[in-house]
Amino acid sequence: MKKLALAALLSAATTLPTMAADYVIDTKGAHAAINFKVSHLGYSYVTGRFNKFSGNFSYDANKVADSKIMLKIDTSSVDSNHAERDKHIRNDDFLDVSKFATAEFVSTKVEDLGNDKLKITGTLTLQGMDKEIVINAVKVGEGKDPWGGYRAGFEGSTQIAMKDFGYKMDFGNIIFDLHIEGVRQ
Numbered sequence: 706m707k708k709l710a711l712a713a714l715l716s717a718a719t720t721l722p723t724m725a726a727d728y729v730i731d732t733k734g735a736h737a738a739i740n741f742k743v744s745h746l747g748y749s750y751v752t753g754r755f756n757k758f759s760g761n762f763s764y765d766a767n768k769v770a771d772s773k774i775m776l777k778i779d780t781s782s783v784d785s786n787h788a789e790r791d792k793h794i795r796n797d798d799f800l801d802v803s804k805f806a807t808a809e810f811v812s813t814k815v816e817d818l819g820n821d822k823l824k825i826t827g828t829l830t831l832q833g834m835d836k837e838i839v840i841n842a843v844k845v846g847e848g849k850d851p852w853g854g855y856r857a858g859f860e861g862s863t864q865i866a867m868k869d870f871g872y873k874m875d876f877g878n879i880i881f882d883l884h885i886e887g888v889r890q
Contacts, residue, residue: 725765725772728857728887732759736858736886739778743867743879753785753794762887764857766847769817774825774885778808798873805832813837825861832870838863840883855889 730737739758742750757779764772781802783794795802812827821844829838842861850856861883867875 725763725768726855726857727763727890728761729890730758730760730762730776731856731886731888732757736856738882738884739776740882740884741879742882744876746876751785751790753783753791755779755782756784757782760885762885764847764887766844769815769823772812772815772823772825774810774812774815774827776810778810780806780808801832810838810840823859823861829865831865832872834870836865836869838865842883845886850888856886857889858884858886860884 737758738754740752740754742752745751755778758776760774760776762772762774780800781795783791783800785791785794794800797804809830810827811830812825814826816824816826818824823842823844825840825842826837827840828835840861840863842859845858845860847857848855862881863883864878864880866878
């Protein structure tokens with residue numbers, strides 16, 4: 706009788722609905738990055754990153770469609786490994802950080818494409834303009850970490866047309882590569 710009761714309890718526990726877990730993006734441990742590249746006159750690419758950003762996401766592998774992500778980027782933290790160029794990128798030809806100190810992405814839809822591939826649709830606010838973008842993402846993995854926590858990691862890419870955000874100088878598309886690792890709360 707005890708075995709039957711235990712089996713029924715275990716069966717009920719495994720059929721309970723799962724809930725999305727909330728994660729904070731691990732920027733303190735430098736386990737996340739927002740990188741970019743943009744054509745330089747059609748001859749090569751300028752690459753860089755944003756050194757300061759924050760965000761969070763909710764994720765449940767069984768209910769991917771319920772996932773959400775939010776990122777805030779400190780635009781003044783742009784770093785292309787060249788101080789004079791970074792000064793130019795921060796001025797009103799590009800990021801205009803004196804007027805637009807942050808950029809933000811908020812997801813509106815997450816689609817499970819199978820094999821850990823995701824299509825994340827959302828609103829990017831940049832230069833005071835809101836535009837819908839799509840991030841093609843892949844779940845890298847999830848599990849316990851050595852410090853007693855639980856993590857989930859993703860990588861993704863997207864691109865935006867500079868003209869869509871009103872840049873005074875237009876070198877075409879900016880390609881973003883995102884590497885996001887979150888610590889479950």
